[in-house]
Amino acid sequence: xxxxxxxxxxxxxxxxxxxxxxxxxxxxxxxxxxxxxxxxxxxxxxxxxxxxxxxxxxxxxxxxxxxxxxxxxxxxxxxxxxxxxxxxxxxxxxxxxxxxxxxxxxxxxxxxxxxxxxxxxxxxxxxxxxxxxxxxxxxxxxxxxxxxxxxxxxxxxxxxxxxxxxxxxxxxxxxxxxxxxxxxxxxxxxxxxxxxxxxxxxxxxxxxxxxxxxxxxxxxxxxxxxxxxxxxxxxxxxxxxxxxxxxxxxxxxxxxxxxxxxxxxxxxxxxxxxxxxxxxxxxxxxxxxxxxxxxxxxxxxxxxxxxxxxxxxxxxxxxxxxxxxxxxxxxxxxxxxxxxxxxxxxxxxxxxxxxxxxxxxxxxxxxxxxxxxxxxxxxxxxxxxxxxxxxxxxxxxxxxxxxxxxxxxxxxxxxxxxxxxxxxxxxxxxxxxxxxxxxxxxxxxxxxxxxxxxxxxxxxxxxxxxxxxxxxxxxxxxxxxxxxxxxxxxxxxxxxxxxxxxxxxxxxxxxxxxxxxxxxxxxxxxxxxxxxxxxxxxxxxxxxxx
Amino acid sequence: xxxxxxxxxxxxxxxxxxxxxxxxxxxxxxxxxxxxxxxxxxxxxxxxxxxxxxxxxxxxxxxxxxxxxxxxxxxxxxxxxxxxxxxxxxxxxxxxxxxxxxxxxxxxxxxxxxxxxxxxxxxxxxxxxxxxxxxxxxxxxxxxxxxxxxx
Ligand code: HEM
Ligand code: SF4
Numbered sequence: 166x167x168x169x170x171x172x173x174x175x176x177x178x179x180x181x182x183x184x185x186x187x188x189x190x191x192x193x194x195x196x197x198x199x200x201x202x203x204x205x206x207x208x209x210x211x212x213x214x215x216x217x218x219x220x221x222x223x224x225x226x227x228x229x230x231x232x233x234x235x236x237x238x239x240x241x242x243x244x245x246x247x248x249x250x251x252x253x254x255x256x257x258x259x260x261x262x263x264x265x266x267x268x269x270x271x272x273x274x275x276x277x278x279x280x281x282x283x284x285x286x287x288x289x290x291x292x293x294x295x296x297x298x299x300x301x302x303x304x305x306x307x308x309x310x311x312x313x314x315x316x317x318x319x320x321x322x323x324x325x326x327x328x329x330x331x332x333x334x335x336x337x338x339x340x341x342x343x344x345x346x347x348x349x350x351x352x353x354x355x356x357x358x359x360x361x362x363x364x365x366x367x368x369x370x371x372x373x374x375x376x377x378x379x380x381x382x383x384x385x386x387x388x389x390x391x392x393x394x395x396x397x398x399x400x401x402x403x404x405x406x407x408x409x410x411x412x413x414x415x416x417x418x419x420x421x422x423x424x425x426x427x428x429x430x431x432x433x434x435x436x437x438x439x440x441x442x443x444x445x446x447x448x449x450x451x452x453x454x455x456x457x458x459x460x461x462x463x464x465x466x467x468x469x470x471x472x473x474x475x476x477x478x479x480x481x482x483x484x485x486x487x488x489x490x491x492x493x494x495x496x497x498x499x500x501x502x503x504x505x506x507x508x509x510x511x512x513x514x515x516x517x518x519x520x521x522x523x524x525x526x527x528x529x530x531x532x533x534x535x536x537x538x539x540x541x542x543x544x545x546x547x548x549x550x551x552x553x554x555x556x557x558x559x560x561x562x563x564x565x566x567x568x569x570x571x572x573x574x575x576x577x578x579x580x581x582x583x584x585x586x587x588x589x590x591x592x593x594x595x596x597x598x599x600x601x602x603x604x605x606x607x608x609x610x611x612x613x614x615x616x617x618x619x620x621x622x623x624x625x626x627x628x629x630x631x632x633x634x635x636x637x638x639x640x641x642x643x644x645x646x647x648x649x650x651x652x653x654x655x656x657x658x659x660x661x662x663x664x665x666x667x668x669x670x671x672x673x674x675x676x677x678x679x680x681x682x683x684x685x686x687x688x689x690x691x692x693x694x695x696x697x698x699x700x701x702x703x704x705x706x707x708x709x710x711x
Numbered sequence: 712x713x714x715x716x717x718x719x720x721x722x723x724x725x726x727x728x729x730x731x732x733x734x735x736x737x738x739x740x741x742x743x744x745x746x747x748x749x750x751x752x753x754x755x756x757x758x759x760x761x762x763x764x765x766x767x768x769x770x771x772x773x774x775x776x777x778x779x780x781x782x783x784x785x786x787x788x789x790x791x792x793x794x795x796x797x798x799x800x801x802x803x804x805x806x807x808x809x810x811x812x813x814x815x816x817x818x819x820x821x822x823x824x825x826x827x828x829x830x831x832x833x834x835x836x837x838x839x840x841x842x843x844x845x846x847x848x849x850x851x852x853x854x855x856x857x858x859x860x861x862x
Contacts, residue, residue: 172844172856183841186834187811195831203782204811286782316846316857322818323791323849326784406788411757445795447848449857456860 166227166532167312167460169277176319177279184208185267207287207325209280210266214584217261220283221273225293225311225335226254226535228278230522233533235276237518243269248518250503250511252575252626253332254292254535255283259582281319286327288318288402292334294342295536298461299498299544301490305365307337307354309457310394313449314352317395324402328409329417331402332374344537344653346382347373347629349419350401357388366390371401371431372423375623379659380420383428385435393439396448400439404431464530469495470549483555483566488546495548499529501541501558502565502573506602507595510576511539513563520561528554537626538575540568571606571613571680572598575626579619579636580643586619588636588643589669593617596673610680613693616651629653631694632679633660634672645672649679649705650697661702664710678708717754718775719805719825726813726824726835729801733823734773744771754805761789768798776821778806787819794820794850810834814841820850 169177184204191201209220221236228236236256240248243265244258251257261269273279282289291311298306314333318324324331334343337354345351351370356363366388373382389397405419408426423431471494475481488497501521503511513521521541525533528550529543536542546554558564567573574597577583579590594617601607616630620637627633633648644666651660667675680693682705687696697705718738727733738754739747741763752773755761764771774793776786790802803823804816810830817839844856 170860172859175843176846176856179841179843183811186837190810190834195834200781200809286784319846320815320842321847322815323787324784325815326782326787326812403788407760407785411783411785441795445848449848449855450861452861453857 166229167224167308167457173316174274174277177274177277177281180208180279180281180320181267181270181274184270188263188267203285205266206285207282208266208270209283210261210263211284212584213259213582215582216259217263217266218582219258219261219266219269219280220251220253221256221258221278221280222283222290223255223278223535224315225291225297225308226295226537227297227308228533228535229531230526230533232276232278233522233525234519235272235278237515237522239269239272240518241515246515247512248515249509249578250513250535250539250541252537252539252577252624253283253290254295254537255290256535259578284330285325286329286331287325288321288327288331288333291315291318292332292343292348292537294336294338295534295542296342296489296498296544297337297534298463299489299491299496300338300340301492302340303338303492304356305337305354306461307335308461309454310337310352310354310367310391311335312457312460313395313454314398317398317449321402324406327402327406328411329414329419331405331419333398339655341653341655341657344626344629344657345373346370346657347375347379347626347653348382349374350398351382352394355388364390367394367397369397369401371435372420372428374418374420375626375628376418377415377621377623378420379623379628380424381657381659382420383423385428385432391454392448392451393443394448396442397435397439399447400435400442403438403442404434408434463493464532464545466493466496466545467547469547471495473548473551477552479559479566480552480555483564484551486566486570487568488551489542491545493545496545497548497551499543499546499551499554500536500568501543501563502567503540503563504567504573504598505562505565506572507599509591510574510594513541517561517563520557521563524554524557538573540573567607569612569614570608571601571610571615571632574598574615574617575630576617577619577625579617579625583619585622586636587621587638588619588645590617590619590625590634590636593634593645593669593672596669597676600673600677606680609684611692613680614652615676626653627651628659629657630660631692631697632676634676637666639666643669645669647672647675647679647709649702650694652694663702663706675709679705682708718752719803723825724803724823725826725829726839727801728817728822731801734801738773738775755786755789757783757785759789761792762796764793765796768793768796768800771798771800773801773803774798775803775805775825778804778808778812781807781809781812787815790816790819790821791850810838813838818842818845818847818849818851818853
């Protein structure tokens with residue numbers, strides 16, 4: 166994986182020093198809270214209901230065991246012993262003291278990490294496919310391109326005060342595991358027939374997003390040559406920076422600009438800016454991509470067993486559910502579920518984080534990934550090591566065999582932590598997983614993506630859930646809207662609301678009912694989503710409201 | 712006509728990275744600048760299109776870019792667009808210009824700063840020196856980290 170050279174390190178160190186200076190000026194009263202706010206936000210520090218929250222960037226969700234260990238140590242030293250893995254492939258601490266923030270950033274910098282641009286109206290952490298470099302179905306590893314974009318977007322002088330936050334995802338497979346088209350810019354690395362055979366380039370989708378007005382990004386360019394990737398991105402951003410709405414923060418995301426101008430007109434403006442920028446020399450030298458690529462070379466894979474011994478049914482179940490096909494047939498990618506039955510989705514203790522780090526070192530070439538579904542991946546595990554790995558995970562309460570099942574739900578922090586929340590998400594998630602586990606229905610339902618947000622901001626991706634739950638405030642009482650049919654995979658779609666909302670007990674019952682409709686109606690091999698698409702909303706509505 | 716209320720005076724310029732004499736007259740709006748053939752100083756507001764000034768760059772000695780609120784980042788694009796088009800006169804950031812914006816503004820081509828509220832000199836000196844190295848190629852002509860890596 167990528168590792169810093171002296172320059173990358175210097176940039177992060179410079180930022181830590183800058184933040185120390187800013188925090189110092191705040192404490193001296195030279196900065197008002199209003200002036201300090203955007204600065205701390207650019208360093209990932211939010212003020213929440215009970216304490217400060219700090220977000221740590223994990224570029225394209227990839228990290229090594231030394232970094233993971235540091236995250237566990239910080240959880241113990243500065244938080245209440247927990248880290249929370251988020252849908253942005255990041256880690257968030259929910260109980261931070263302002264006085265500690267600069268020290269935490271310094272601890273992070275020691276292991277080549279930071280909290281830069283994890284909030285604020287700037288280009289955020291670049292996300293990517295969590296199976297990058299391991300998946301059997303990818304064209305190339307998307308991370309070198311993501312790293313090129315990371316450097317470009319870090320401390321970008323022109324794009325630090327954008328109309329609103331800006332999120333970029335990069336993938337390089339037909340299967341979309343990064344919700345690419347629900348990002349401000351989604352980039353798919355593709356191959357087209359060129360003069361000398363296949364030529365690699367980037368397809369640009371711009372103007373997707375969730376939040377209160379969810380939109381699926383339209384494609385604006387089907388092929389950008391690799392040596393123009395940064396220039397094209399810069400053109401997309403400049404048009405947005407100049408013309409994105411600033412009069413209303415709810416209409417400030419690029420999706421609104423693209424929607425209001427129309428994709429065609431936005432594209433025309435980008436192309437015009439792009440033509441101008443090609444002369445400005447903004448593209449990094451081509452050698453830079455070549456320098457970055459070897460960092461992501463395959464580790465030294467060895468041939469070994471291709472099958473596991475399935476005599477232990479618990480182990481066999483975990484293998485079936487939680488492993489993903491690897492490009493080398495003696496390996497798999499193993500998903501560590503952070504969704505134990507009744508647990509808080511995405512939470513891990515400091516000790517669990519360190520255990521995952523140790524296991525990565527022992528079994529996965531020192532590498533881990535954070536998934537946007539709030540789980541952790543060991544990308545390269547030898548099939549013959551799987552049993553030992555599973556045994557260790559299980560002992561640490563990290564062995565839940567539930568990837569992509571209803572128990573593997575996404576839930577935002579909600580009213581338990583978040584200052585913007587209308588309703589609690591976490592207790593709801595806990596109750597649903599307990600209920601489905603107890604009734605044994607999880608297994609029958611197969612792949613079913615349930616996503617919960619505590620308010621319209623949609624941090625829990627509810628628009629993209631096969632089943633989505635949104636917390637709303639109804640006359641001061643927590644209320645939940647149910648929606649069906651969303652997807653953030655390559656068949657991206659937005660979920661539709663079923664009808665009037667429910668109480669907390671009511672929505673749990675409603676989830677039960679819609680899954681029953683599915684089980685009754687499904688045809689061979691259909692997932693919940695497929696059945697919904699075939700039979701439509703009506704039968705579900707009937708079961709819910711008649 | 713020059714609007715006496717518009718524009719900062721050289722006295723209000725706190726930081727200047729040029730050797731020439733500052734222009735000592737008020738600025739006009741972008742619209743007025745396009746109509747008047749003799750205006751040599753102009754002020755850009757966030758909503759103005761900096762590109763409408765491109766035909767007149769030769770006669771302009773001062774362009775002020777106003778930041779009514781520091782969080783409105785349109786002025787950064789305006790500045791770069793002007794420099795990319797070859798504008799060589801003074802480019803002055805005025806308004807809600809704070810310590811922590813200085814280093815980015817400088818990189819976007821500003822070479823003079825007239826903040827509404829005077830800034831602490833030491834803090835500002837540190838801010839201008841924030842980045843020993845830079846990742847992006849901009850109009851300030853600094854060599855990027857990527858270029859240095861591949862010399
Ligand atoms: C607890 C404090 C948090 C606050 C105050 C917060 C605030 C917000 C707001 C205001 C938006 C809407 C932005 C817009 O549409 O313009 C948003 C969107 C989002 N947030 Fe959060 N958030 C928080 C935590 C999280 C966490 C923990 C995650 C990850 C699990 C997360 C992931 C997201 C995502 C994925 C979106 C949707 C992005 C989009 O609209 O494209 N947020 N957040
Ligand atoms: S969706 Fe709403 S409640 Fe949930 S974390 Fe985001 S802002 Fe908070």
